[in-house]
Structure formats: structure tokens, C-alpha cells
Amino acid sequence: MTDARQPATARISVVVPAYNNGRTLRETLRSILDQEVDGLELIVADHSSADDTAAVMADFAADPRVTLLTTEAGGGAGRNWNRVTEAATGRYLKLVCGDDVLRPGVLARQAALLDATGAVLTACRRDVVDADGRVLMAGWGLRGLRRPMPGRDAVRRAVRAGSNLFGEPASVMMRRDLLVSEGGWFDRFPYLIDQATYSRVLMHGDFAPDAEVGATFRMSDTQWSVALVSEQAGQAHAFHAWLRETHPEALSELDRRYGDVRASLMARARRLSYRVLKRRMG
Incomplete structure (x- = not known):
């Protein structure tokens, strides 16, 4: 799952390493995208979840600020945290886990x-x-x-x-x-x-x-x-x-x-x- 669209100039990258967060992820992503700030990009990666995490992510695919990725299984938190971070382009970065707001x-x-x-x-x-x-x-x-x-x-x-x-x-x-x-x-x-x-x-x-x-x-x-x-x-x-x-x-x-x-x-x-x-x- 990929979407290469991003703001022309990203100032703030918010990255979300999601894993089995289907129950909470929508609230998490909405709390990010509703922020009143210019130059925002949001990068979300699903770390081989067994629930409906990927389906929730897909609901946000039309937003040009959003990039959706997948992360292969294994590697613990470090693999998915670095997966989303490596895709970021902003001057500043904030990582938000898929059940936080x-x-x-x-x-x-x-x-x-x-x-x-x-x-x-x-x-x-x-x-x-x-x-x-x-x-x-x-x-x-x-x-x-x-x-x-x-x-x-x-x-x-x-x-x-x-x-x-x-x-x-x-x-x-x-x-x-x-x-x-x-x-x-x-x-x-x-x-x-x-x-x-x-x-x-x-x-x-x-x-x-x-x-x-x-x-x-x-x-x-x-x-x-x-x-x-x-x-x-x-x-x-x-x-x-x-x-x-x-x-x-x-x-x-x-x-x-x-x-x-x-x-x-x-x-x-x-x-x-x-x-x-x-x-x-x-």
C-alpha cells in the first residue's frame, strides 16, 4: 500500500507506526489531520497487522497530505518506527503510536x-x-x-x-x-x-x-x-x-x-x- 503524494514543502512530518490499532487508529489519524498547521505530512505504516488496521488507513488515502506504507513482519518497534521515519521529509518530526491522540x-x-x-x-x-x-x-x-x-x-x-x-x-x-x-x-x-x-x-x-x-x-x-x-x-x-x-x-x-x-x-x-x-x- 503506497501513496507518494505529499505537500510540496513539508515542514512537519507526523509518522504513525501502526500495529493492530484498528480500534483506535481512526481517532489517532483524525487528531493529526485536524491540526491547524501548514506544511504537514502524515506517514502511516501497517506492520503486518492481523486486524482491520489496513482498512482504516485506506479511508485516509484521498488526503494529499497522507502517505500509506506497509512494513514487513518482525523487527519489533524499531523496524516500523524507522520505516515511517525514513519516508519523512519535514524539518520537524513527531512519532505518534496508533493508539495515542x-x-x-x-x-x-x-x-x-x-x-x-x-x-x-x-x-x-x-x-x-x-x-x-x-x-x-x-x-x-x-x-x-x-x-x-x-x-x-x-x-x-x-x-x-x-x-x-x-x-x-x-x-x-x-x-x-x-x-x-x-x-x-x-x-x-x-x-x-x-x-x-x-x-x-x-x-x-x-x-x-x-x-x-x-x-x-x-x-x-x-x-x-x-x-x-x-x-x-x-x-x-x-x-x-x-x-x-x-x-x-x-x-x-x-x-x-x-x-x-x-x-x-x-x-x-x-x-x-x-x-x-x-x-x-x-
Whole structure:
């Protein structure tokens, strides 16, 4: 499934790696296309879904801003995230998973923020919702990142927090050329594919926070991130070690050790929170 039509000059690329998102994808795509912003392109790829994801995508084929793709099976999140990203042409890029939703105005606001500040990445707060869209946690995110700062400082704060302070990709907009120059989405540590990728981009410039709530992140007990809860501390430790080795100017040995302790504590806390949220969703 392909459609090569795109805006003549794309300023903002929103890419959606869809997988078995037939139930939610229409709302996701509508929340993107209804944004009042010039120079938008939307690229969606179906990662060999077993449901009606492809049929939902086909309903948007007539929109000239939309490009529809397919991704072969296998390769995890990294394969489909990079599939849609490699097709993008805009100055700025935002990845939105096929069950998340953008709030009105977020694309224009974040692009203007990056233009005005020259920052390489911005992130907003988000509402965490259940499978039916009921808010579980409102205005979540950006703890310790509420002011502009060098990207390396933002990366260090996230490591020392033992948590992805930037949020899921729907909250983030970044410079596409820097993402590409760093090799795309970095999935060596699958649970931290988003934070690890942000960290590589942020080594090239500043972070500028977007204080508004600009997205919703949908929780479900079948999400791959939930399935990986038992592995998250180990992957966080490995990521911290990699970051310390490759960017010693950004992360000291003390930062790494402190971050490892915090990541282990956060993993235990997250296990408990998932159990609580699962009961609430039930």
C-alpha cells in the first residue's frame, strides 16, 4: 500500500507506526489531520497487522497530505518506527503510536517553539488514559524539565531520575535531520527506544519544554512496554553504561551509578502502578 503524494514543502512530518490499532487508529489519524498547521505530512505504516488496521488507513488515502506504507513482519518497534521515519521529509518530526491522540494546536505550538529557540527537541505534558479514553493521570511529565536547558543537562536529569522524563513519542517533536544523522530510532535497548533516541538527538543542542498538555498516551495490559516491565531495570542499566561510555562529557560515573539505583527503584514502583492501573481499567 503506497501513496507518494505529499505537500510540496513539508515542514512537519507526523509518522504513525501502526500495529493492530484498528480500534483506535481512526481517532489517532483524525487528531493529526485536524491540526491547524501548514506544511504537514502524515506517514502511516501497517506492520503486518492481523486486524482491520489496513482498512482504516485506506479511508485516509484521498488526503494529499497522507502517505500509506506497509512494513514487513518482525523487527519489533524499531523496524516500523524507522520505516515511517525514513519516508519523512519535514524539518520537524513527531512519532505518534496508533493508539495515542494529539491535542489541538500541539503541532503548530511545538514547531513555533523549536523555530523561536533553535532547540533540537521539545516535549509536552500528556494525559495517560485507559483503553476507553478515561483519564488515569492528568498532565503527566516533564518533572525536572520545566525550563530550557542544554540537551546534555536534560539527558543527565533523565538518567539520574531513572525514568523517561520526556515522555512517549507523541509528546516529543525533534529535528528530523539530527534523528536521521544519528541513525534513526535506536532500539538496542527496546524498552528505552524513545529515551535512548531522544538522548542521541539532544547531544546536538538544547531542550525546550512545552508546558501545555499536548497528547494522550493510552495504557493497555497488552502493550509491549507493559510486557517488558520485568526487563526495564536491566535495560536501563545497560543504556546508562552505553551513554557513559559514548558520552562521558554528559554523564559522570556517579551519575551512572545513581541512575542505576533510581532505575531499579522506578521499575519496582512501575510494576505496582501497572497493577493498580490494570485494576482501575478492569
